[in-house]
Amino acid sequence: MRIAIDAMGGDHAPQAQVESVLAAAAEWPDVHLVLVGDPDAIRPYLGSGIPDNVSIEPASEVIGSDDEPVRAVRRKADSSMVVAGRMVKEGRADAMISCGNTGALMATGLLVVGRMQGIERPGLAAIFPTLDNKGLLALDMGANMDAKPEHLLQYALMGSMYRSKVHGIAKPRVGLLNVGTEAAKGNEVTKAAYALLENAPVHFVGNVEARDVLEGVCDVIICDGFSGNILLKAIEGAAQSIFKLLREELTSSFVSKLAAGALKPSFRRVRTRMDYNEYNGAPLLGINGLVVKGHGSSNASAMKTAIRQTRTAISNKLIASLADEFSGK
Amino acid sequence: MRIAIDAMGGDHAPQAQVESVLAAAAEWPDVHLVLVGDPDAIRPYLGSGIPDNVSIEPASEVIGSDDEPVRAVRRKADSSMVVAGRMVKEGRADAMISCGNTGALMATGLLVVGRMQGIERPGLAAIFPTLDNKGLLALDMGANMDAKPEHLLQYALMGSMYRSKVHGIAKPRVGLLNVGTEAAKGNEVTKAAYALLENAPVHFVGNVEARDVLEGVCDVIICDGFSGNILLKAIEGAAQSIFKLLREELTSSFVSKLAAGALKPSFRRVRTRMDYNEYNGAPLLGINGLVVKGHGSSNASAMKTAIRQTRTAISNKLIASLADEFSGK
Numbered sequence: 001m002r003i004a005i006d007a008m009g010g011d012h013a014p015q016a017q018v019e020s021v022l023a024a025a026a027e028w029p030d031v032h033l034v035l036v037g038d039p040d041a042i043r044p045y046l047g048s049g050i051p052d053n054v055s056i057e058p059a060s061e062v063i064g065s066d067d068e069p070v071r072a073v074r075r076k077a078d079s080s081m082v083v084a085g086r087m088v089k090e091g092r093a094d095a096m097i098s099c100g101n102t103g104a105l106m107a108t109g110l111l112v113v114g115r116m117q118g119i120e121r122p123g124l125a126a127i128f129p130t131l132d133n134k135g136l137l138a139l140d141m142g143a144n145m146d147a148k149p150e151h152l153l154q155y156a157l158m159g160s161m162y163r164s165k166v167h168g169i170a171k172p173r174v175g176l177l178n179v180g181t182e183a184a185k186g187n188e189v190t191k192a193a194y195a196l197l198e199n200a201p202v203h204f205v206g207n208v209e210a211r212d213v214l215e216g217v218c219d220v221i222i223c224d225g226f227s228g229n230i231l232l233k234a235i236e237g238a239a240q241s242i243f244k245l246l247r248e249e250l251t252s253s254f255v256s257k258l259a260a261g262a263l264k265p266s267f268r269r270v271r272t273r274m275d276y277n278e279y280n281g282a283p284l285l286g287i288n289g290l291v292v293k294g295h296g297s298s299n300a301s302a303m304k305t306a307i308r309q310t311r312t313a314i315s316n317k318l319i320a321s322l323a324d325e326f327s328g329k
Numbered sequence: 330m331r332i333a334i335d336a337m338g339g340d341h342a343p344q345a346q347v348e349s350v351l352a353a354a355a356e357w358p359d360v361h362l363v364l365v366g367d368p369d370a371i372r373p374y375l376g377s378g379i380p381d382n383v384s385i386e387p388a389s390e391v392i393g394s395d396d397e398p399v400r401a402v403r404r405k406a407d408s409s410m411v412v413a414g415r416m417v418k419e420g421r422a423d424a425m426i427s428c429g430n431t432g433a434l435m436a437t438g439l440l441v442v443g444r445m446q447g448i449e450r451p452g453l454a455a456i457f458p459t460l461d462n463k464g465l466l467a468l469d470m471g472a473n474m475d476a477k478p479e480h481l482l483q484y485a486l487m488g489s490m491y492r493s494k495v496h497g498i499a500k501p502r503v504g505l506l507n508v509g510t511e512a513a514k515g516n517e518v519t520k521a522a523y524a525l526l527e528n529a530p531v532h533f534v535g536n537v538e539a540r541d542v543l544e545g546v547c548d549v550i551i552c553d554g555f556s557g558n559i560l561l562k563a564i565e566g567a568a569q570s571i572f573k574l575l576r577e578e579l580t581s582s583f584v585s586k587l588a589a590g591a592l593k594p595s596f597r598r599v600r601t602r603m604d605y606n607e608y609n610g611a612p613l614l615g616i617n618g619l620v621v622k623g624h625g626s627s628n629a630s631a632m633k634t635a636i637r638q639t640r641t642a643i644s645n646k647l648i649a650s651l652a653d654e655f656s657g658k
Contacts (some may be wrong), residue, residue, distance in 0.1 A: 121576040131570055143506055149471040179471055179558040187555045188440055210559045211566030225517045229508040230539045230556050234563035237540030241460055242571050249595040256595050262588035266578040273574055 001030065001314045003307060004084040004093035007037035008062045009100020011297045014038075017099070018045035022304030024311075025051045031297070031311055034093060037062075037080040049185060059083040065296070069103030070133040073111055081105060085112035094314045095290035097306050099279070099298045106143050109287040116319075118326030121147065122286030123155045124293065125162065126232055127279035130215035135279045137163055138177075140225040141232055143284065147224035152176070153200055156284040159220035160202045165316040166309060167219075175208035175218035177227060182207070184266035189224060195224075210234075243271065281306030282314070290319055330359065330643045332636060333413040333422035336366035337391045338429020340626045343367075346428070347374035349632030353640075354380045360640055363422060366391075366409040385433075388412040394625070398432030402440055409634030410434065414441035417618040423643045424619035426610070426635050428627045435472050438616040445648075447655030450476065451615030452484045453554070453622065455561055456608035461545035464608045467491055467506075469554040470561055472613065476553035480523035481505070482529055487614040487651060488549035489531045494645040495638060496548075504537035504547035506556060511536070516589065518553060526551075571598065612642070619648055 005021055007014040014037055021033045035042050036057045048052075061079035063072045073082055081100050084107040087093035096113075098105050102124070109122060116122075123140035139155050140147065156174045163172035176194060178186045183194055185207060197204040205218050210231055213221060223231065235304050246267075250260035260267075280302040286292040290313055295308045313319075332349055336343040341556035343366055364371050365386045375383075390408035392401045402411055412431055414437040416422035419478045423441075427434050431453070438451060444482040445451075452469035459465050468484050469476065492501035505523060506566065507515045512523055514536060526533040534547050539560055542550060575596075589596075609631040610646045619642055623635045642648075 017371065045444040145508070177559065179474070179555060179562075187553075190555075209566075210562035211569070214566055214570040215562065224516075226508060226519075227556055227559050230506065230559050231563050233508075233539035234542065235562050235567040237538075237543055238564040238567035239541040239571060242542070242568060242599065244460065245599045246595075249599050250592065252595070256592055259591040263579065263585055263592070266575075266581070268586050270571065270574045270578050 001311070002032045002034060002093045003310055004034045004036050004057065004087045006080045006084045006098035006100055007035040007042050008059070008080040009098045010294065011099075012299055013099065015044050015045050016298055016300045016303050018042055020039040020307060021054055022046070022051065023304050024307040026053045028311060029053060031307075032085065033307070034202070036084040036087070038211055042118060057083060057087065062252050063101050063104045067101060067104060069101060069107045070111070070158050072101070072104050073107040074075040080110050082112055083108070084316065085291070088291065089113050091211050092283040095292060095310045096155065097292040097294055097303075097310055098295055099294035099303070102142070102293060103224035106284060107290065109284045109291040112288045113287050113291055115325060116288045119154060119286035121149070121154070122284055123158065124279060124282065124284050125159065126282045128235070129273055129279055130214050130216040133273070134216055134219070134273045136213065136216070136219065136221055138221045138223070138231070139285060140214075140223065140228050141282070142225040143228040144225045146226075147189060149189055149196055152189070152222050152224065153196045153220045154286065154326075156197055156200060156202050156204070156220065157325060159222065160183060161321055161325065162283060162285060162313075162318065163219050165318045165321060166313045169219050171203045172219040173205045174202045174220045174222060177210065177213075177221050177223035177231065179209065180207060181209065193222070279305070285322070288319070288323070288324035290314065330640070331361045331363060331422045332643070333363045333365050333386065333416045333425040335413045335425065335427035335429055336364040336371050337388070337409040337410045338427045341622065342375050342428065343371050344625055345632050347371055347631045348629035349636060350383055351375070351380065352629065352633050352641065353636040354383045354426060356615070356641060358382060360636070362636070363416065363417070364493070365413040367540055380491040386412060386416065392430050392433045394430050396433060397442070398429060398430060398436045401433050403435040405590070410437050411441055414438070414620070417620065418442050425637045426581075426621040426623055426632075426639055428623035428625055428632070431471070431622060434620065434622055435613060438613045438620040442616050442618045442620055445617045445655060446616050448483060448615035450480045450483070451613055452487065453611065453613050455611045457542060457564070458602055458608055459543050459545040462602070463545055463548070465542065465545070465550055467542075467547065467550045467557060468553070468614065469552065469557050470611070471554040471558040473554045476518060478518055478525055480587060481518070481522040481551050481553065482525045483615065483655075484551045485526055485529060485531050485549065486535070486654060488551065490650055491612060491614060491642075491647065492548050492652065494647045494650060495642045498548050500532045502534045503531045503549045503551060504534050506539065506542075506550050506552035506560065507536035508538065508540065509536065522551070558581055567634065609633070610638040614651070617648070617652070
C-alpha cells in the first residue's frame with residue numbers, strides 16, 4: 001500500500017513529517033510512504049540513506065494556513081496538498097495525510113479527489129480523548145455548516161463503519177449531540193435526525209449532552225458542522241484555560257512551586273490524556289478515497305499515529321466498504 | 330424593592346434559599362425578600378426571629394427537576410415557582426429568583442409573567458467565568474432552539490444593556506459565537522446575524538470562536554439556544570473531566586498524595602475561578618419583568634450573589650430601560 005504525506009503542511013513541517021515517515025517506514029515494511037513537497041526542504045531531514053519504502057514526489061508550491069481554501073486549491077495546482085490529492089485520485093496512492101489548512105484539505109477532498117457516490121455532504125471527523133481512553137469519533141467538525149437530518153444519518157453510517165473497520169469496535173454506539181437526552185429535545189434538525197437514526201442500521205444510543213462527551217458514553221457522536229466546531233473548540237479552550245490557571249496558581253509561592261515540581265509527571269500524564277495528538281488522524285469521510293487530517297501542531301510521534309491509523313483503514317478496505325454501503329442509494 | 334425567592338427550587342432548597350435571604354436581608358435593608366414556598370419547610374431554617382424585611386408567601390406545590398416544563402407550569406398553579414412569577418406579573422415583586430427546573434422557569438417567564446412587547450423570543454443568559462475575572466454574559470443558552478438572525482440581534486441589544494445596567498460596563502463588547510473570526514464564516518444564521526450586528530447600536534467586535542470564550546475577548550456573546558447549550562455544557566464537562574483526571578493522578582502514589590496535599594488551596598482557588606456559582610444569577614431576558622435563574626446546585630453564598638445582582642438590576646431600572654428600547658419596534 002502507498003500513503004502520500006503532505007510534507008509541507010503543519011506547524012512542524014517538513015521535519016515532523018519526514019521523521020515520522022522514517023519511523024513508520026522502519027516499523028511497517030508493507031507500507032510505501034511518499035513525501036510530497038519541495039525536495040530541497042525535505043532532504044536535509046532524511047539523513048544519508050533513504051529507505052526503499054520511502055520516496056519523494058516533488059511539489060513546488062505550499063498552501064499556507066491563511067490561504068482562502070477553495071481559491072488556494074484551484075490556483076496552487078502544484079502545491080504539496082493538491083499533488084497528494086491527485087495521487088489518491090489517480091490511484092497512485094491509497095491515502096493522503098495532511099496537517100495543513102483544514103479548509104483547503106476539505107476542498108482538496110471535494111475538488112481533487114471527489115465526493116463518494118451516494119454521499120450528499122462529506123463530514124470531517126475528529127477523535128476526542130475520553131476518560132475511558134477509548135476515544136470518541138465525532139463528526140461533522142465543520143465541513144458542512146447547515147446540515148440536514150439526512151446528512152446526519154449518513155455521518156452515523158460512515159462513522160460507525162470507520163470505528164468498526166479502523167478501531168475494531170464490533171457494534172459502535174452512535175450518539176446524537178443534543179441539548180438533553182429525551183427524544184423530543186433539540187432543534188428542528190436534531191429532532192428529525194433522531195427519528196431517522198432510530199430506524200437506521202446503526203447501534204443508536206440516543207441523544208448525548210455536550211457535558212457527557214468525554215465520559216465515554218458512545219463511540220461515535222454525530223452533529224452538524226457548526227455545533228461540532230463549537231463542541232471541539234469549547235473543550236480545547238476550557239482545557240487550555242484550566243491548565244493556564246493551574247500554572248499561575250502553582251507557581252505563585254515557594255511551597256507550591258516545590259510541591260508542583262514533585263507533581264510534574266502527574267500533570268504531564270493528565271495533559272497527555274487530554275491531548276488530541278494522542279488520537280491523531282481524523283478522516284474526511286464521504287470522499288472517494290482516504291483523506292486524513294492530522295492536527296496542525298502534530299509532532300513526529302503524532303504524525304506516526306496518523307500513519308498507523310491510515311494503514312489500518314487501508315488494510316481493512318474502509319473506502320471500498322463505504323462505497324458498497326452508499327452506492328445505489 | 331421586593332424580590333420573590335422560589336424557596337423550593339434547587340438542590341439545596343429550602344436551606345440555601347432561606348440562609349441566603351437572611352444574609353441578604355441583613356446586608357441590604359432596602360430590599361424586602363419574600364420566601365415563596367411551604368411555610369413548614371421554610372420556618373425551621375429561619376431561626377427564632379424573622380427580620381422585618383423578610384416574609385413568607387405560602388405555596389403548596391413544588392415543580393420538580395423532572396417535571397415536563399409547560400405542563401408543570403400550567404397544572405401546578407400553586408407551585409412556589411408559579412406563585413413567585415405571579416407576584417412579578419401583579420407587581421407584588423420587582424423580580425423573582427429560582428434555582429429550580431430551567432425549562433419550567435422559562436415557561437413561567439413566558440406564560441405567567443409574559444413576553445416583553447417588541448421581543449420575538451426571550452433568551453436565557455448565563456455568566457461564564459473568564460480568565461480576567463470579569464465574566465462573560467452569554468445568551469441564548471437554550472430558550473430558543475431555532476433562532477433567526479433577528480433574534481440574535483435582539484439578544485445583542487438586551488445583553489449589552491444588561492452588562493451596562495447591572496455590571497456597570499460603559500460600552501460592552503458584543504461578540505458573535507462562530508466557527509472562525511472572518512466575517513464570511515459560519516452557517517446561514519450567523520452570516521445573516523453578522524450583517525445585522527455590524528449595523529446595530531452595539532459595540533460589535535465580530536465573530537468569537539468557542540476556544541476564546543473564556544479568554545475575556547468580549548463582555549457579551551450571542552448565539553442560538555442550541556449552540557449556546559453545547560458551548561456551556563462542553564466547558565462544564567471538560568472542566569469536570571480534567572479535575573477528575575487530576576484527582577486520579579494525584580492520589581496514585583504516596584509522594585504525589587503528599588505534594589497534592591500541599592497544593593490543596595491552589596487547586597481550590599482554580600476550581601473557584603472556574604466555578605459558575607461565583608457568577609450566579611442568569612437573567613431570562615425579553616420577559617416583562619425580572620426573572621433570574623440561579624444554578625441548580627447553588628449554595629447559600631451563590632444564592633446571595635444572585636440576590637445582589639438582582640438588586641443592582643432593579644436599582645438601575647433594567648426592565649424599564651429594556652421596555653423603552655423595544656416598545657414601538
